[in-house]
Amino acid sequence: MRVTFLGTGTSQGVPVIGCTCEVCQSLDFRDKRFRTSIHIEINNQSFVVDTGPDFRQQMLRERIKRIDAILFTHAHRDHTAGLDDVRAYNYMQEMDMPVYGTQPVLEQLQVEYAYAFAKEYYPGIPRLTLNQIDGKTFPVNGVPVTPLPVMHFKLPVLGFRIGNFSYITDANFIPDETMEKLRGTEILVLNALQRTEHISHFNLQQALAMADQIQATQTYLTHISHKLGMHADVTKELPDNVALAFDGLQISSS
Ligand SMILES: [Zn+2]
Numbered sequence: 001m002r003v004t005f006l007g008t009g010t011s012q013g014v015p016v017i018g019c020t021c022e023v024c025q026s027l028d029f030r031d032k033r034f035r036t037s038i039h040i041e042i043n044n045q046s047f048v049v050d051t052g053p054d055f056r057q058q059m060l061r062e063r064i065k066r067i068d069a070i071l072f073t074h075a076h077r078d079h080t081a082g083l084d085d086v087r088a089y090n091y092m093q094e095m096d097m098p099v100y101g102t103q104p105v106l107e108q109l110q111v112e113y114a115y116a117f118a119k120e121y122y123p124g125i126p127r128l129t130l131n132q133i134d135g136k137t138f139p140v141n142g143v144p145v146t147p148l149p150v151m152h153f154k155l156p157v158l159g160f161r162i163g164n165f166s167y168i169t170d171a172n173f174i175p176d177e178t179m180e181k182l183r184g185t186e187i188l189v190l191n192a193l194q195r196t197e198h199i200s201h202f203n204l205q206q207a208l209a210m211a212d213q214i215q216a217t218q219t220y221l222t223h224i225s226h227k228l229g230m231h232a233d234v235t236k237e238l239p240d241n242v243a244l245a246f247d248g249l250q251i252s253s254s
Pocket residue numbers: 010011036076078079170223
């Protein structure tokens with residue numbers, strides 16, 4: 001199984017429009033962060049988790065020629081705003097795109113992309129097949145995916161575990177039942193927004209405490225704000241088994 005970080009930035013991305021801080025002006029490519037998303041390749045399948053506003057650029061950068069399914073963590077715009085561009089895959093693959101999400105997420109997609117679900121078919125619209133999921137493990141083309149329910153302030157969000165890879169973005173609380181589901185995970189991806197506390201995301205200190213509790217072999221931090229600091233500087237502060245993710249980073253997992 002191979003995972004590519006398509007984007008590792010918070011909702012505004014990094015650099016932030018108009019910002020002149022040192023992170024936003026950094027020349028280090030690791031300080032340029034598209035909105036958070038990953039690409040998963042497993043058993044000749046190609047999955048994307050979330051389609052934020054940078055989806056098109058991410059597909060072009062990573063030269064992703066096929067998508068078999070899209071999994072949604074939640075319906076915030078920084079995770080859904082690029083969905084219209086699945087049209088490219090509708091055309092190439094000559095099929096509707098299977099989308100997986102909880103009932104509230106699927107409802108929100110039908111509001112935001114009402115034209116894609118209109119009774120009267122208009123040529124050229126994105127074509128989506130909605131698959132409702134809940135807390136239970138579900139198969140995507142034969143690959144078992146285990147949802148990891150977490151809280152994002154008051155909003156329930158799903159992380160996903162496939163094999164020994166676990167992915168949690170947009171959370172500031174992991175309930176005990178989900179901690180059980182994380183047991184034995186080798187690779188953990190966790191959100192770490194900034195240094196100061198935040199109402200709906202783990203900050204760096206909280207993410208490190210969670211990583212220490214979950215004890216994955218390797219933890220990667222994502223959904224990063226310009227307020228966290230320069231990639232190179234923050235990296236020096238982290239324990240050996242924790243790293244900041246960056247756009248384009250590829251990792252292997254079992
Ligand atoms: Zn987000």
